[in-house]
Amino acid sequence: MIRQISVFVENQPGSMLKVTSVLSDAGVNIRAISTFDTPEFGIMRLVVDDPVQAKNSLTEKGFVTRVSEVIGAELKDEQGNLNQMLKILAEGRINVNYIYSFVIRKGKAPVMVFHTDDFGKAEEVLRAADVKLVEEEEL
């Protein structure tokens, strides 16, 4: 499992910059970023190397944040691999709320980060299908 930080931001110029500035000043390394927008507000979701430090610095600066768990699954960079993983989840009747990807520089393997309502079962079916799950220490 990986901890992800979600930040509430208004949909206006410079709002994401404010978040990244805080993290940059706190020496936090951003591994992955994904944003979801509505006409008025958005949610920035981040995977960082130090989630505790990230949350503390953001809270201190007045940001509303939430730390939640997500699953990181390492895929081989080959055609059809994402399709394969989603098939495993679908067959396990696991709902994926959202998904995004990043690359761990050293290993150069793409990591899919996703959120679900049933983490236990998701991990179970992925492990059973030999999908490598990424843990926080590896970030």
Place this chain on the structure above:
Amino acid sequence: MAGVSLENWVERIRDPKIECMSRDEMADLQSKRLVEVVNRVYKNVEFYRKKMQQRGVEPGDIKSIEDIEKLPFTTKEDLKNNYPFGLLAIPMKDVVRVQGTSGTTGKLTIAPYSQKDVDVWGECVARGLTMAGLTDEDIIHVCYGYGLFTGGLGLDFGAKALGATAIPMSAGNTKRQMMCMEDLGATAFACTPSYALYLAESIQEAGKVDSMKLKAGIHGAEPWTEEMRRKIESILHINCFDIYGLCEITGPGVAQDCIHKAGLHVHADYFYPEVLNPATHEKCADGETGELVFTTLAKEAMPLIRYRTKDLTSIDHSTCECGRTLPRISKFKGRTDDMKVIRGVNVFPTQVETALLSMGGVVAPHYLMIVDREDNMDVLTVMVEVDESVFSDEIRKLDALRNKIAAVLKTALGVSVRVKLVEPKTIQRSEGKAVRVIDNRKL
């Protein structure tokens, strides 16, 4: 399409004896009525008796209208504290009607009427309809809401007093409004100015301007600009008139402008207007802006003595070109409090706060109201801060939260609200004088 230009205008005056009375005669009539009403409230309403005693004023000290300055003020707060019938000056069995409007917090501001009060109300509206050139031959399409709100019934009572035909359409369903207007041959219509413009544009789009018999529009209950008036007039080829009133005093018909559009004539034989400096309470000279204060000179059920309307205006006592000597108040220049009129509904920021607090800590009571006018319709946006306790990582949950806040606010305010979730601490805190309302309408 029967709008009459000023050159062809025939001024009609319903009660020339009163409406064109000399200032001295009017002052005599007002003095006589003031003495009566002060004696009555002193005798029948504990609230006024106590207030006058505190100020060391007795009914005997009030001999003429000039003495009105000796009397204490009455405020909306007093109405709230004496809700619902604490200020009643007649037995409840003689109350034939109660109307209401929103108060500053959850409760209504209510206005009880005796039969005579209803008759006076109808008479004042009828004077206004006559000012608008209407007679007993006219068909008046009333698309103000009927109900506790005084708009619909007030115009209805006025049409009845005039002997005209009233079509009690009430608000909404524009297609049906247009159909009835055309089929029943309405010669005048009454509604809020924003709806009037919407209706005018709808009539134009439907290519129905020429099949309408309209000649006048009576519009009030919310602030509007001269530009809006000209627009409605030019689309429909009619004359539009600005009618003013407030539920506590009687409803629409307290004042209305005539074809010369040089201020709203106050029916000062029934409603005595004072314009006072809001800080010093000193009388403003003609043309000087101050707070409008009304004393109901003939009201039976709930007379109000020096009621502070919190509306800012100026007064003009000179004789109007139409021949009326009734004093004229200018278009409103704002309020001394932060009440906003949104689509004809009075909205106070405190109502928003009460509603947010009623959600049991789901949201912080830090908010900002923004009023805009889009396509001539008022739009109220309420910005609410998202804090850690309600922030969800999922858009659908934030959307659900936003919808829930919007539903709670709509129930509390009586108007629909756009809710905007904003970052925490971006709204000014209420220590000191926090800005709670931003009004972007150019009124």
